[in-house]
Amino acid sequence: MNGEHGVAPALDVPATIVELDDVYKIYGSGATEVRALDGVSLAIRAGEFVAIMGPSGSGKSTCMNIIGCLDSPSAGKYAFSGVDVGTLGRDERALVRRHFMGFVFQSYNLLPRTSALSNVELPLVYEGVRPALRHRRAVSALSAVGLADRQSATSAELSGGQQQRVAIARALVTEPPVLLADEPTGNLDTVMAREVMTQLTDIRRERDVTIIMVTHEPDIARYADRVLLFTDGKLVRDGTPSEVLA
Amino acid sequence: MRVLDVLSLSAQAIARNKLRSFLTTLGIIIGVASVVAMVHLGQSATRSVTERIASIGSNLLFVMPGTSMRGPGAVRTSAENFDLSDVEAIRREVDGIEVAPALATTARVVVGNANDTIPVIGTRNEYLSVRNHPLDYGRVFEPGELSSGASVCIIGKTLVDEMFLGQEPLGATIRVGRTACRVIGVLSEKGESMGQDRDKTILMPIKSVQRRLVGKLDVSVIYVSALVDGTTKRVQSQIESLLRQRRRVDSGGVDDFYVRDTQEIAEALESTTNTLTVLLGAIAAVSLLVGGIGIMNIMLVSVTERTREIGIRLAIGARARDVLNQFLVESIVLSTLGGIIGLLLGVGGTWLLTWKLDMPFVLSPLIMVVGFSFSVAIGVVFGFFPARKAARLNPIDALRHE
Numbered sequence: 001m002n003g004e005h006g007v008a009p010a011l012d013v014p015a016t017i018v019e020l021d022d023v024y025k026i027y028g029s030g031a032t033e034v035r036a037l038d039g040v041s042l043a044i045r046a047g048e049f050v051a052i053m054g055p056s057g058s059g060k061s062t063c064m065n066i067i068g069c070l071d072s073p074s075a076g077k078y079a080f081s082g083v084d085v086g087t088l089g090r091d092e093r094a095l096v097r098r099h100f101m102g103f104v105f106q107s108y109n110l111l112p113r114t115s116a117l118s119n120v121e122l123p124l125v126y127e128g129v130r131p132a133l134r135h136r137r138a139v140s141a142l143s144a145v146g147l148a149d150r151q152s153a154t155s156a157e158l159s160g161g162q163q164q165r166v167a168i169a170r171a172l173v174t175e176p177p178v179l180l181a182d183e184p185t186g187n188l189d190t191v192m193a194r195e196v197m198t199q200l201t202d203i204r205r206e207r208d209v210t211i212i213m214v215t216h217e218p219d220i221a222r223y224a225d226r227v228l229l230f231t232d233g234k235l236v237r238d239g240t241p242s243e244v245l246a
Numbered sequence: 247m248r249v250l251d252v253l254s255l256s257a258q259a260i261a262r263n264k265l266r267s268f269l270t271t272l273g274i275i276i277g278v279a280s281v282v283a284m285v286h287l288g289q290s291a292t293r294s295v296t297e298r299i300a301s302i303g304s305n306l307l308f309v310m311p312g313t314s315m316r317g318p319g320a321v322r323t324s325a326e327n328f329d330l331s332d333v334e335a336i337r338r339e340v341d342g343i344e345v346a347p348a349l350a351t352t353a354r355v356v357v358g359n360a361n362d363t364i365p366v367i368g369t370r371n372e373y374l375s376v377r378n379h380p381l382d383y384g385r386v387f388e389p390g391e392l393s394s395g396a397s398v399c400i401i402g403k404t405l406v407d408e409m410f411l412g413q414e415p416l417g418a419t420i421r422v423g424r425t426a427c428r429v430i431g432v433l434s435e436k437g438e439s440m441g442q443d444r445d446k447t448i449l450m451p452i453k454s455v456q457r458r459l460v461g462k463l464d465v466s467v468i469y470v471s472a473l474v475d476g477t478t479k480r481v482q483s484q485i486e487s488l489l490r491q492r493r494r495v496d497s498g499g500v501d502d503f504y505v506r507d508t509q510e511i512a513e514a515l516e517s518t519t520n521t522l523t524v525l526l527g528a529i530a531a532v533s534l535l536v537g538g539i540g541i542m543n544i545m546l547v548s549v550t551e552r553t554r555e556i557g558i559r560l561a562i563g564a565r566a567r568d569v570l571n572q573f574l575v576e577s578i579v580l581s582t583l584g585g586i587i588g589l590l591l592g593v594g595g596t597w598l599l600t601w602k603l604d605m606p607f608v609l610s611p612l613i614m615v616v617g618f619s620f621s622v623a624i625g626v627v628f629g630f631f632p633a634r635k636a637a638r639l640n641p642i643d644a645l646r647h648e
Contacts, residue, residue, distance in 0.1 A: 065642050068561075070560075070561060070641045070642040070645070071640075071641075071642045090565075090566055091565040091566060091567070094560065094563055094564065094565040094566070095563070095565070097560075097561060097562070097563045098562070098563025098564075099563070103561045103562065105645070109554070109557075109558045109561070109645070110558075111555060111558060112555075113262060114258075122559070122562060123562045123563055125247060125248075125251050125255075126247055126559075126562065126563045126564050126565075126568060127563070128247055128248055128251075130248075170562065171562075174563075
């Protein structure tokens with residue numbers, strides 16, 4: 001039923017793009033053992049906008065990092081696009097991030113003292129794209145987030161909202177099928193937060209990108225069409241915002 | 247990732263922290279500069295020694311009375327001097343040589359109002375070619391002057407400059423000791439050699455010096471020049487056996503004279519300067535090594551400081567090897583820059599010092615290439631450990647690093 005949401009036609013992406021099967025993430029051992037994820041199973045279909053919610057320490061960020069191939073599960077199976085990520089090496093996971101994921105962080109994580117344009121170009125540098133083409137694509141990604149006139153500004157010269165939009169442009173410049181956002185509005189006031197969320201929903205409407213967003217604010221979670229609620233490392237509720245947040 | 251991108255990434259990182267980059271490379275700069283300068287100076291010293299010895303006269307043998315231990319720092323004891331019959335005997339018995347007797351003394355010399363104590367050498371015309379010290383102008387001694395011991399002299403350039411004050415010396419009469427002496431020639435300029443002004447000298451017929459200045463019929467040194475290269479050893483042994491016979495030295499007895507070869511002296515001095523060059527070079531190489539450790543230190547600090555940046559790069563798709571390359575290239579670029587600057591400073595310093603010390607300026611491409619490659623190699627070796635540390639970071643830990 002999601003066949004028409006195919007991300008990149010050549011890839012033959014199955015309907016389910018992210019699938020966690022009984023995933024654990026355990027820190028320490030014995031008495032000091034902490035179960036950040038305690039047997040989580042979930043599936044996300046291509047093109048969905050999913051919000052992961054929960055109090056701090058509930059495992060929502062850990063879950064997100066595992067989905068983003070930034071972290072590996074202690075036990076359980078994670079399949080991305082049908083590929084078992086557990087069988088991939090370090091560099092292969094880096095290639096998955098490079099080609100299939102875009103990241104947006106709470107603290108923006110732009111390179112300091114580097115222009116907005118260079119920040120956006122960076123993923124293309126690692127892809128080995130030629131400078132002229134790289135420049136064109138970065139400019140168009142910046143324009144898409146409404147920052148075409150701030151190309152040469154460094155992070156220090158941009159507002160929080162603008163920095164986050166640069167980060168979104170950087171995440172999307174490689175046109176990845178999945179966008180991962182970890183508390184994207186956490187450091188922003190409500191006006192800027194609304195700006196950024198509008199940007200995300202616009203992007204989703206324009207491209208068939210799957211968005212997975214961690215947040216602890218119900219207002220922000222309402223932008224999504226599905227909410228996963230975590231408590232103590234377990235997925236406790238899964239449904240539409242109105243069902244889960246009621 | 248394209249090679250040019252890796253390079254520009256490193257260049258950006260270096261340019262962002264200019265002072266620190268400079269301090270990091272300072273160790274390499276000093277190391278390479280000192281290696282290049284020390285070895286070059288050593289070679290200059292060797293060259294300078296060789297040149298000076300060549301200027302004394304090539305294939306030259308000194309025959310002197312006395313007993314000597316071999317090698318530099320020789321001990322000389324007194325023995326009966328030679329006389330002109332020994333010189334005649336050498337000339338007669340040994341083939342392929344030119345011989346010049348010399349009786350050296352010093353005398354009070356008066357020229358007009360100027361007077362000074364000057365070394366005077368009593369000799370013959372052969373001296374000019376044997377000692378490689380030709381006439382500048384004027385004439386040599388005539389046979390009659392030599393056999394009669396006439397009061398004529400050939401003077402060095404220093405006398406012309408300092409005592410004649412640039413006036414025409416030819417034909418002038420000067421006082422040498424108690425003898426009035428006519429100037430017939432002027433020697434060409436030789437400059438200073440082994441701390442001696444070789445232009446502050448007067449040549450007179452040996453018989454004149456024997457009779458008028460010294461009062462003895464001695465010959466203090468016999469200079470012998472082998473006319474054919476590579477025959478000095480043969481000439482030396484022929485002279486030795488001839489003189490042993492003439493001076494009645496028993497076989498197995500100790501010679502009461504010695505024959506010294508300039509080549510031998512040159513070789514001894516050369517090996518000394520070569521040893522010094524190696525020593526100085528080794529000390530300088532240690533400073534280059536210390537410079538490498540400096541690079542490693544700063545790169546390690548830099549990796550820690552930029553952990554978050556590394557996390558960001560890993561998150562957006564950098565592989566471990568991309569991060570490794572970035573930091574490795576950064577340290578190679580730093581050490582290469584240091585190598586280039588050090589090379590220029592080293593060559594500049596060598597030029598300045600050789601100019602100040604009046605030594606020949608020798609440039610050795612080999613040393614420059616070795617010094618430079620060493621600096622690049624140090625960047626690779628000492629950059630690898632920090633770069634590997636950066637590449638091994640776990641993306642999520644690196645991102646969370648404050």
